[in-house]
Each structure stands twice: as structure tokens, then as C-alpha cells.
Amino acid sequence: MAPALAWLTALMVVPCALVLALAFFRRGTYGGIEYTFTLENFGLVFDPLYAGIFLNSARIAGTATLIAVVIGYAAAYAIAAAPRRLQPVLLFFAVLPFWSNYLIRTYAWIVLLNREGLVTQLLRWFGYTGEPPSMLYTEGAVIAGLVYNYLPFVILACYAPLSRLNPELAEASRDLGASALTTFRRVILPLTVPGIAAGAVFVFVLSIGNFVTPALLGGGRFQMIGNLVYDQFLTANDWPFGAALAMALIVIMLLVLMAQAIAADRASGHAAEARSNADG
Amino acid sequence: MTATTPRHRSLKISSIALGFALTLSAPAFAADLVISNWDGYMAPDAMAAFKTATGVSGEVVVHATNEEIMGKLVASGGKGYDVVFVSSPFAEVLNKLGLTEPIDHAKVPNLANLYPEATKLPHDVGNAFSVPYTWGTTGLCYRSDLVKVAPTSWSDLLAPSDDLKGKTTMLATDRWLLAAGQLDKGYSVNETDPAKMAEVKDLLISAKKTLLAYDDTTFYSKLVSGEALLVQAWDGWCNYGIAEKPEIKYVIPKEGSDLWVDTMVVMKASEHKDAAFQFINFMLDAKNHAWAAQNIDYKVPNKPAMESLPADFLAKFPNMAMPVADLVKFEQLRDVGDAQRDYSKIVSEIKAAQ
Amino acid sequence: MLPKREATPMAERSPATRRTLWLVLSLVFAFLYIPIAVLVALSFNEGGLPTAWSGFSLKWYASLTGNSEILSAALNTLIVALVSTAIATLLGTLLAIGIEMRRQYGKGLEALIFAPMIIPDIVLAIALLSFFSMLNITMGLHTIILAHVVFNLAFVCSVVRARLKSFDWSITEASADLGASALTTFRRVTLPVILPAVVAGALLAFTLSVDEFIIAFFAAGAGRASTTLPMQIYAMIRFGITPEINALASIVMAVSITALTLSQRLNRGVIGQ
Structure with missing residues (x-):
């Protein structure tokens, strides 16, 4: 145990603590760090500009989460309702794309959506002659990319509770x-809330911290927190502020996890009620 | 300036690269000299030729943007790099951070090849810490066959006519993005006055609504494919487009341009400084520098090299023939010190605007 | 705890429900696999561009090895x-x-x-x-x-x-x-x-x-x-x-x-x- 724990401590706990500490220092004029204690980096997080970027990221991540949950739940429901011997196969193929390279899956959408891309070709084939629609470098493209990349996880998370549902409950209710x-x-819904919550948390947390998808599918026109953190470290060379942003990201993540725990907790209460509804 | 290799050329380069891939792959870790440059910004066989000429072997590593290499240099104190290619304001910063080694003119005799104007550029008069490698202008690159009226002004990009809406791109890099607005308003490209910069910001936010994307790496292919019709571009980059599609043209807007200069600097942390100076000297050799001009399509500040360029090449890429006296009339982007933080914030505001 | 049982298999549902469920599955799988399939198909496209199919070729794989x-x-x-x-x-x-x-x-x-x-x-x-x-x-x-x-x-x-x-x-x-x-x-x-x-x-x-x-x-x-x-x-x-x-x-x-x-x-x- 000791070597593994030492590894995690040295290369995760210590570096993260270091980032937390960094956030309390000042940036030097030309990047680098000036070792004077300050809280201004955290203040800056609440500056209308950056707070706005947080809200905007949350909105984009939230939309992606909502769409992924709706599609993912429907898919999971359909899989759970398929003949039993088919279920593992369907599930496996639903999750398989998730394990191929993230960049490649994102790139596939550039191929599909660019002005001379496949979607345009398809429209022309159906007789469309007008201007090709702008699809790439829009918020829609960013959201589509996020949904596409994280959908398999939602399917998986929702499938688990759906597959354990007791069919007699639904029959009794009917x-x-x-x-x-x-x-x-x-x-059905109350009994499967924990799965939905787990899937939603996953999509939301990964989406809000993402910088690759907005960079590639958003054409640089959409700033999300991930891009902002990236920029502070690799473009603006303002590590202390980048560190403060990263910490804010962690706080959001923890809040979302707490919300999930509460939802799951409530759900177990509702589940009991649902059962008694059906049985009574 | 972000440079990349046009497609037809990259295939050629791949095949040449294959030639010495085997010899290079093993000793890559033991390279004597580490050069960081933009992809496709020097001869693919430059290191092999340098080795033949001097016996010193080296490795070229690639950075995508000035900011990327700056981040790495600041983080590592320049360790691991010998010669780095960066644009002049970034060279200034490296110098102010004490990361650059003073240029030892005795070890770089080919400095004599530089135009006199290139030895007294405002960012580094007398080439104390940087040696110019390429220079040029930032202007508008467009499809002359597809735009209704040829652009003449920055306003044609920032407030485009209806047929160009959604078909324009601007550079993503802070300073050049801001420069488009600063020039349009008639301000210095180093303007830091908050009231004036607020105007620039509003202008660029309104320009964003008609923009296809911010792009400083692939706008060239967007122009060739017709995805974009009018883009903010560095002159040499536009030449890539012209090479592939003669209908693509370059124009310096009537409000002017900046004078950008990409430089070579030697890192103070370098453990091979003599070899580094040898390398710079090698690059300034008239023949080698002319190769660069003719193959990466950027103007070089090397008098004999420029004078050796064939007439048909200059006819094909008219901006290559721009007189040096006209070029140096434009203002260079300079390091603005603490105001850089304001610039970053303004750019964040522009990019976050809906 | 409830006993582990599975949901009603499709076979026991009404034909309309069954069709809807299969439709959902088909759409989701199309969404998941079409982008990937397009990439793979294009990798064999002589011209290499999504604009037109110009014939089967392995040349992009060959050029990778170089x-x-x-x-x-x-x-x-x-x-x-x-x-x-x-x-x-x-x-x-x-x-x-x-x-x-x-x-x-x-x-x-x-x-x-x-x-x-x-x-x-x-x-x-x-x-x-x-x-x-x-x-x-x-x-x-x-x-x-x-x-x-x-x-x-x-x-x-x-x-x-x-x-x-x-x-x-x-x-x-x-x-x-x-x-x-x-x-x-x-x-x-x-x-x-x-x-x-x-x-x-x-x-x-x-x-x-x-x-x-x-x-x-x-x-x-x-x-x-x-x-x-x-x-x-x-x-x-x-x-x-x-x-x-x-x-x-x-x-x-x-x-x-x-x-x-x-x-x-x-x-x-x-x-x-």
C-alpha cells in the first residue's frame, strides 16, 4: 500500500496543494511568481468578466448535460428493455466509442460540420442549393461535441439502476x-435517480473543465473555464490567477458532487415511497 | 508569426524527413543543439546541412505559438533550449527576464548581411540580444474571385459587407488581434490608454458577431477551401494561399500595418553557446537565408539574400518585393510591460463576449 | 433490498412500444457511430477529402509509415x-x-x-x-x-x-x-x-x-x-x-x-x- 499512497501523495496531493498556495501569490510583470501574499487572485475570480465566463461555462456544460441525460436515459431504458441476451452486447457497443481517442472523436465533428463537410454535402444531395449553413464554430457545435463525447457514460450510469428495476413494481402500478x-x-424515475445523478455529474464536471472542445469546435469564439485556465498557464503566464481559477473549478466540482450525494440520498427515500406506492 | 507548411510541401518534407529519420531517431536524445522554431519555418534539411558545414548536430523542436514557447521558457528558465525563434516583443520580454544571452557579434560575422535598417530596429537597436530572421506586415488576405469589392481598409474586416458576414477570420494571438482594432481607430499598435483601449475593445466585440472564427493556424486552408473569404493574415502566410490559389491576394489596409519581426535568440541557460552562435551565423548565410525566403515565402532582412530572389518569384508574390524603406515605416509591436495584463483581460472580454 | 430482476423484456411489450424502443436504440447508435464510420471511410478515400469519394486507396496509411x-x-x-x-x-x-x-x-x-x-x-x-x-x-x-x-x-x-x-x-x-x-x-x-x-x-x-x-x-x-x-x-x-x-x-x-x-x-x- 505504502508505495502507491506515497505516489499519489507526491504527484497529486502535493502538486494540488502547491497550486492552492500559488493562488495566494502575485504574478511578476513578465510572468513568474512574486512571493507576496495576496487575495487579489480570488477577488479576480469574482470580477464580472471572469464570473461571467464561469456562468457561461456552466450554461454550456449544463445544456450538454441535459441533452446527454435525456438521450442517454432513453438509450439506457431501451437497452434495459431489450432481450436479456442482447443487453451486454448493446451496452458494450454503446460504451465502446468512449474508449477511443477524445481528440479523434472531436475531430470527427469538424469533418462533419465544416462548411464543405459531410452535412453540407448531404444537404446538397437532397437538393439544397442555398448557402451552406454555419454549423462549425458555433455554441451548438461545442455542445454537440460534448454530448457526443460523454454520452456513453450516461448510458452506462443509467443502465445500472434501470436493469435492476423490479418489473413487478411497474406492473403493480399499472x-x-x-x-x-x-x-x-x-x-421508475425515482428509482433511477442515482444513476441519472452520477451520469449528470460526470458530464457536467468534464464539460465545464474542458478546453479542447471549445478550442477545436468553437473556433476560439467561446471561452470556457478550461480555456481560461489553459490561457493563464500557457498564454498569459499568470500562474497565480490560473491557480485560483483551478481552485474555483475544484470547488464547483465538490459542490456538484455534494448535490449528487444529496440527490442520491433523497432518491433512496423516494424509492421507498415509490415501492410503497406500487405495493400499496 | 505562426507559420506552417502548406500541404503540398509537407508531403515533400515528409519524404525528405524519412531519409534521415533513421539517423535522427536514435541520437535525437543526444542532440548537441536544441532549436525551437515554428513548424515549417526553416529548411527541413537545415540541421543536416548545418552538421555537414560545422560538424555540430542538433535537433529542431516545434512550437505552435509565441505564447506556448514563452510559457515553457519561463517555466524552465530556458533550460534545454539553445536557440529559440520568437517574435520581437517576446524576445524583449525574454531579455527583460534575463533569459537571453547577449549576441556575440564577433561570432556571427554574417550579421553584415542584414539590411542597415534591420540592425537598428526599435525593439533591439544594435542586435544586442536578438537577430531578425524574417519580417513583414499584417494585413488582409482575401479571395479576389469571390469578394464583390476588394478590401482596402481594416473596416472591411471589422464591419464587413453582408456577403462577407460569417466568412472572415481574425488572428487569435492577443497582440495582433488588438492591432487590427488599434490600427482601424488610428491608434498606435502599442496604445495602452484605457479610454482608447475601451473603444478598441468595443469595436472588436462588435466585429466578433460577423466572424467565422479566431484562427492563427488554419486560416490559410479556410481561404483555399472557400470557408472564409477575407482573413487577417501575416503577409508570408497569405503567400501560402497565393501559391495554391492565385486568386488569393494580399493587401495592406490604408490605415497601415504593424512591422512584425521574428527573431532568433540564444538562451542564457544554453550549454552550447558557441554552437548556438554558429547556428545563427549559418542561418544568416546569404544562400541559406535566400532559401528560407523562397521556400517559406516570408521576407528576410538579409540584403544579398533578397537581391538573389528570381524575378518570377517576386512577380508571383508581390508583397515579397516591398521596399525595405516602406516596410520600416510601420510601427513594431513592443513589449508593454504591466499593460500586457490589461491586454490579456481585454482579449478575454472579447473572446467571452456573446 | 429488492431482488435482482430485469425489466420487462421487449418481447412482452406492445408492438408499438417495441418499435419505439428499437427506434431510440437505432438513432442513438447512429449518432455514436456515424462520425467514427465517416472518419474510417475517409481514411480509405483516394482524394482524402470529405467532399467526394474518389476511389479506394491505402495511400494515406502508406504515407503514415513514412x-x-x-x-x-x-x-x-x-x-x-x-x-x-x-x-x-x-x-x-x-x-x-x-x-x-x-x-x-x-x-x-x-x-x-x-x-x-x-x-x-x-x-x-x-x-x-x-x-x-x-x-x-x-x-x-x-x-x-x-x-x-x-x-x-x-x-x-x-x-x-x-x-x-x-x-x-x-x-x-x-x-x-x-x-x-x-x-x-x-x-x-x-x-x-x-x-x-x-x-x-x-x-x-x-x-x-x-x-x-x-x-x-x-x-x-x-x-x-x-x-x-x-x-x-x-x-x-x-x-x-x-x-x-x-x-x-x-x-x-x-x-x-x-x-x-x-x-x-x-x-x-x-x-x-
Whole structure:
């Protein structure tokens, strides 16, 4: 155990602590670090400009999360409802793309969406003659890229609780006269909240800290926190401010994880209720 | 200036590279000299030729942008690098940080090849810490066959006519992005007055609405494919487009341009300073520098090299023939010290604007 | 707890519902696979451009083999992936055994092991960059390896732990009672049980390492000596797209997918962790 723990401590805990410490220093005129204690970097995080970038990132990440959860849940539901012997195969192929290179999957969208790309070709083939639509370098492209990249995880996270659902619960609910929609809303959904929450947290956390997708699919027109952190370290050479931004990112991550824990906790309460709804 | 290799050339380079890949792959770790340059910004066989000429072996590593290499140099104190190619304001910063080695003129006799104007550039009068490698202007590169009216002003890019909306790109690098706005407003490209910079910022935010993308690496291919019709470009970069599509043209807007200078600096942390100076001297050799001009399509500040360029080459790329006296009339981008932080913030605001 | 039962199979649902479910599945799979399929198809396109199919050709694959930058990047990636996987597998397995054998489930310990899997890449990347540059450590392939072990170790550990949950530790006590040394017990009793999980974890770590870009990008040193394949791919995408990248992408995908399929066969359900 000791070597592994030492490794994690030396190369994760210490560096992260270092970043936290960095955030309290001042940037030198030409980059580098001036060792004077200051809180201004944290103040700067709340500057309307940067706070705005945080909010905008949260909005883009939130939209991607919402879409991924809706599609992913539907897919997971369909897989869980497929014949039993097919389920592992379907699940495997749903998750497989997730393990291919992230950059390549993002690049595929450049190929699809650029003005002379496949989507335009397809439109022309269907007889469209007008100007090719602008799809690449839009917020939509960034969101599509994020959804595409993280969807498999949502499918996986939602499949686990769906596959464990007791079909008798739904039957009982229907026998008691509940509509399919009510059954879904009152019985199935509450029981699968933990899976949804886990999938959503994953997509949100990875999206909000992403810098590759906005850089490649956003054409530099969309600033997200990930890009901002990247810029502070590799462009503006303002490491202390970059460190403060990274810490803010960690705080957001922890808040989201806490929200997930609460949702899962509530869900187990609701689940009991759902069961009694169905049984009673 | 970000330079990259045009497609047709990169294939050729790959095949040449294959030639010495085997010899290079093993000793790459033991290279005597480490040169950092933009991709495709010097002869692919330069290191092999340098070795034949001097017996010193070296490795070229590639950086994508000035900022990227600056980040690495500041982080490492320049350790691991001998000669670095950066644009002049960045060379100034390296010098102020004490990371550059003074140029030993006795060891670089080919400095005599430089135009007199290139030895007294404002950023480094007398070539104390940097040696200019290429220079030129930043202007507009466009598809003359697809735009209705040829652009003449920065406003044609910043407030484009309807047919160009969504088909323009601007450079992503802080200083050149701001320069477009500063020049349009008639300000210095080193303007730091907050009120004036606020105007520049508003102008560039409104320009963003009609922009396809911020791009300083692939705008050339966007122009060739027709994805973009009018782009902010460095002159040499536009030449890549012209080489592939003669309909592509370059123009310096009537409000002017900056004079950009890409330089070579020697790192103080270098353990091979003599070899580093030898390398710079080698690059300044009239024949080698002429090769660069003719193959990367950027103007070089080397008098005999420029005078050796064939007439048909100059006819094909008219901006290569620009007289030096006209070129040096433009203002250089300079390091602005603490105001750089304001510049970064303004650029963040522009890029974050909806 | 509810008994483990599956949802009503499609067969028992109304035809309309069944059709809807299959439609959902088809659309999702189309969404997931069309972009990849397009890339692979284009890698065989003579012209190499998405604009037109100009005939089947392997020339982009051939030109890859002549690209020294890509070959050296591929070699670097292989070195990083193999070395970091080897270290991570050893350390991660020992960690998993240590935790499960002693039943030490401290909250802090769990967080420490969970953290590398959830910390945003960019944060770990800048943390390592700051750390290495402050200690004046020259960065290169070795620093990428050090960094990759961090998250690989966590993944291996969790895969092996999942296997150990159902392991009956009294067997090892019995083995010890019979006079076997700790090492013999490990080799003859524990290892055979967890071996599939160890190999699965190693393959998973290998896949992660081959594809990892952000941390490698920040932890890399100067130049080609520490440029990995994902870094090369990123540069290729940023610097104008050449058709070679489609061929390269297809190969990289094939490698990752093969490693994952093997891992999955060895240890069912590993994907989810």
C-alpha cells in the first residue's frame, strides 16, 4: 500500500496543494511568481468578466448535460428493455466509442460540420442549393461535441439502476390504474435517480473543465473555464490567477458532487415511497 | 508569426524527413543543439546541412505559438533550449527576464548581411540580444474571385459587407488581434490608454458577431477551401494561399500595418553557446537565408539574400518585393510591460463576449 | 433490498412500444457511430477529402509509415503507456489488496483513490506543471510517465478491488496455517483469483494512457523526444487537416478498441468502473 499512497501523495496531493498556495501569490510583470501574499487572485475570480465566463461555462456544460441525460436515459431504458441476451452486447457497443481517442472523436465533428463537410454535402444531395449553413464554430457545435463525447457514460450510469428495476413494481402500478406516464414519473424515475445523478455529474464536471472542445469546435469564439485556465498557464503566464481559477473549478466540482450525494440520498427515500406506492 | 507548411510541401518534407529519420531517431536524445522554431519555418534539411558545414548536430523542436514557447521558457528558465525563434516583443520580454544571452557579434560575422535598417530596429537597436530572421506586415488576405469589392481598409474586416458576414477570420494571438482594432481607430499598435483601449475593445466585440472564427493556424486552408473569404493574415502566410490559389491576394489596409519581426535568440541557460552562435551565423548565410525566403515565402532582412530572389518569384508574390524603406515605416509591436495584463483581460472580454 | 430482476423484456411489450424502443436504440447508435464510420471511410478515400469519394486507396496509411514525426510520437506513446501501466498495475494491485485485506475503508483513503479519477484533467495538468517546474525537474517522457501512473493506479486499484470484494480471505489464513509463506500464499492463492482483474485493469490503464492528451501536453518537455501521439494529433488538427490524420485516427481507434475488448472479455463489467 505504502508505495502507491506515497505516489499519489507526491504527484497529486502535493502538486494540488502547491497550486492552492500559488493562488495566494502575485504574478511578476513578465510572468513568474512574486512571493507576496495576496487575495487579489480570488477577488479576480469574482470580477464580472471572469464570473461571467464561469456562468457561461456552466450554461454550456449544463445544456450538454441535459441533452446527454435525456438521450442517454432513453438509450439506457431501451437497452434495459431489450432481450436479456442482447443487453451486454448493446451496452458494450454503446460504451465502446468512449474508449477511443477524445481528440479523434472531436475531430470527427469538424469533418462533419465544416462548411464543405459531410452535412453540407448531404444537404446538397437532397437538393439544397442555398448557402451552406454555419454549423462549425458555433455554441451548438461545442455542445454537440460534448454530448457526443460523454454520452456513453450516461448510458452506462443509467443502465445500472434501470436493469435492476423490479418489473413487478411497474406492473403493480399499472394494475392499480396508474397511466404509463404516472408509473414512469412516480415509480421508475425515482428509482433511477442515482444513476441519472452520477451520469449528470460526470458530464457536467468534464464539460465545464474542458478546453479542447471549445478550442477545436468553437473556433476560439467561446471561452470556457478550461480555456481560461489553459490561457493563464500557457498564454498569459499568470500562474497565480490560473491557480485560483483551478481552485474555483475544484470547488464547483465538490459542490456538484455534494448535490449528487444529496440527490442520491433523497432518491433512496423516494424509492421507498415509490415501492410503497406500487405495493400499496 | 505562426507559420506552417502548406500541404503540398509537407508531403515533400515528409519524404525528405524519412531519409534521415533513421539517423535522427536514435541520437535525437543526444542532440548537441536544441532549436525551437515554428513548424515549417526553416529548411527541413537545415540541421543536416548545418552538421555537414560545422560538424555540430542538433535537433529542431516545434512550437505552435509565441505564447506556448514563452510559457515553457519561463517555466524552465530556458533550460534545454539553445536557440529559440520568437517574435520581437517576446524576445524583449525574454531579455527583460534575463533569459537571453547577449549576441556575440564577433561570432556571427554574417550579421553584415542584414539590411542597415534591420540592425537598428526599435525593439533591439544594435542586435544586442536578438537577430531578425524574417519580417513583414499584417494585413488582409482575401479571395479576389469571390469578394464583390476588394478590401482596402481594416473596416472591411471589422464591419464587413453582408456577403462577407460569417466568412472572415481574425488572428487569435492577443497582440495582433488588438492591432487590427488599434490600427482601424488610428491608434498606435502599442496604445495602452484605457479610454482608447475601451473603444478598441468595443469595436472588436462588435466585429466578433460577423466572424467565422479566431484562427492563427488554419486560416490559410479556410481561404483555399472557400470557408472564409477575407482573413487577417501575416503577409508570408497569405503567400501560402497565393501559391495554391492565385486568386488569393494580399493587401495592406490604408490605415497601415504593424512591422512584425521574428527573431532568433540564444538562451542564457544554453550549454552550447558557441554552437548556438554558429547556428545563427549559418542561418544568416546569404544562400541559406535566400532559401528560407523562397521556400517559406516570408521576407528576410538579409540584403544579398533578397537581391538573389528570381524575378518570377517576386512577380508571383508581390508583397515579397516591398521596399525595405516602406516596410520600416510601420510601427513594431513592443513589449508593454504591466499593460500586457490589461491586454490579456481585454482579449478575454472579447473572446467571452456573446 | 429488492431482488435482482430485469425489466420487462421487449418481447412482452406492445408492438408499438417495441418499435419505439428499437427506434431510440437505432438513432442513438447512429449518432455514436456515424462520425467514427465517416472518419474510417475517409481514411480509405483516394482524394482524402470529405467532399467526394474518389476511389479506394491505402495511400494515406502508406504515407503514415513514412512520417517520421508520427512514428516517433507513436513510439513515445508506447513507451509511456507500457511503463506507466506496468508501474500502475503493480502499485494499484498491491494497494487494492492492502485495503481489502485489512478492510481499511477510511473516508480520506477512499477520497485519495477516487480523486485522480474525478479531478478535472486540466487541474491535475497545471498542478504537475507547477510542481515539476518549481522543483526544477526537466520535463520529458519520464514526467509524463510519473503523471500517468497517478490516474492509472487509481483505475487498476478499483478494478482489482471490485474482484476482491467477493474474495474469501479465510482461504489465505488456511494457507498460512498450513505453513505457506506470505509470498507463496499470494502466488498460489490470491493471485490466481485476482489475475483476470489485474490484467483487465492493466489493459484499461494502457488504453487510458495511450489516449491521454491534456496531462501529457502540460507535463511534456521540449520537442519531439517527448511528443506523444495525442499531442501530435492535436497539432495536426490545429495546423490544417491533412488526410493522413484519418488513417492515423483509424489505427489509434482500432488499438484502443482491441485493448478494451480484451479487457472486457477478461473481466465483465470493467467498462463501468
